[in-house]
Amino acid sequence: MRILLVEDDAILADGVAHALRAMGHAVDCMASGSDADHALTVEQYELAILDLELPSFDGFEVLRRLRRRKSTLPVLILTARDSVHDRIRGLDMGADDYVTKPFEMGELEARIRALARRARGAAENHIEIGRLSIDVKGRRVLLGDDALDLSARELAVLEVLATRAGRVVSKDALIKSLYEWDEEVGPNAIEIYVHRLRKKLHDGGVGIKTIRGLGYLLEPSDRG
Numbered sequence: 001m002r003i004l005l006v007e008d009d010a011i012l013a014d015g016v017a018h019a020l021r022a023m024g025h026a027v028d029c030m031a032s033g034s035d036a037d038h039a040l041t042v043e044q045y046e047l048a049i050l051d052l053e054l055p056s057f058d059g060f061e062v063l064r065r066l067r068r069r070k071s072t073l074p075v076l077i078l079t080a081r082d083s084v085h086d087r088i089r090g091l092d093m094g095a096d097d098y099v100t101k102p103f104e105m106g107e108l109e110a111r112i113r114a115l116a117r118r119a120r121g122a123a124e125n126h127i128e129i130g131r132l133s134i135d136v137k138g139r140r141v142l143l144g145d146d147a148l149d150l151s152a153r154e155l156a157v158l159e160v161l162a163t164r165a166g167r168v169v170s171k172d173a174l175i176k177s178l179y180e181w182d183e184e185v186g187p188n189a190i191e192i193y194v195h196r197l198r199k200k201l202h203d204g205g206v207g208i209k210t211i212r213g214l215g216y217l218l219e220p221s222d223r224g
Contacts, residue, residue: 001046001116002026002177006036006062007078008054012101016049016078019105020112024139024156026180033057037065044176045073047115050095052079052086060093067094074115078103113137127162130220131205134162143204150200153178157193161208161218170215 003020007013008031017027028043030036034056040048048066052059063075074096079086082100090098096118097111113125113136125137133142141148141155150158160177161169171190179185186192194216198208207221 001112002028002044002180003112004028004030004036004039004043004045004048006030006033006048006054006059007051008032009051016105016108019109023109023112024152024159026156026178026183028180031055033059033062036062040066040071040073041069043181046119046177047112048073048075049078049112050075052077052081052090060089063090063093063095074119076111076115078108127159127165129162129165129206129218132162132201134159143201143206148200150197154193154196154200157190158197158218161216165218168211168215168217173215 001024003025005013005017005020005027007016007029010031013029013031017029020027028039028045030039032055036048036050036054037057039045040062050059050062054062059077059079063077066073066075075094076097076099077090077095078099078101080101087098096115099108099111116136117125125135127134127136131144135141136159139155141150141158156178157174160174174190175185194208194210201207205220206218209217209219211217
């Protein structure tokens with residue numbers, strides 16, 4: 001998942017970003033309302049984590065502009081403002097969740113997983129396609145009874161394809177979901193990860209098809 005983290009406390013932003021990257025997410029960090037608004041205008045994200053106390057203009061204004069553009073991007077407000085009035089205002093303006101500081105990283109991670117499930121219309125932290133089972137919380141993948149040994153990037157590619165199983169996912173969509181905007185992306189990076197995944201999924205009852213000119217499709221197969 002590609003996440004925009006908007007937080008002007010550099011130490012806190014670095015700690016949260018580090019934890020989210022360890023979960024396999026790509027994270028872009030912004031420290032002001034204007035920079036966040038620009039990023040949300042020109043880049044594609046799957047979640048925004050938004051502080052309210054920001055330079056240039058506050059998080060409420062960032063949220064207002066986002067929803068005025070008819071964006072349905074999930075937004076989690078993460079702030080020191082703990083008054084009921086601010087909670088009500090944030091949720092009424094279109095935030096999907098509201099967490100106050102100080103917070104436990106485990107709770108934040110759980111709320112992010114809940115928003116991701118809601119976005120894909122799922123009720124659990126497991127994705128199952130044929131004999132393939134992905135434990136999103138535990139970062140574990142089973143093919144039948146066998147655990148797959150996947151790198152963090154391979155798992156990220158597989159999760160994106162699995163959450164959109166039965167639909168074609170373009171290479172560009174994979175890149176935007178997996179990489180931060182200042183990250184170097186090799187011309188064949190996605191093909192390499194898909195090739196590795198195909199080998200590990202071989203004869204496992206699920207496969208990745210290349211749809212020429214369009215992208216990749218994860219679906220059950222008659223092999224295995």
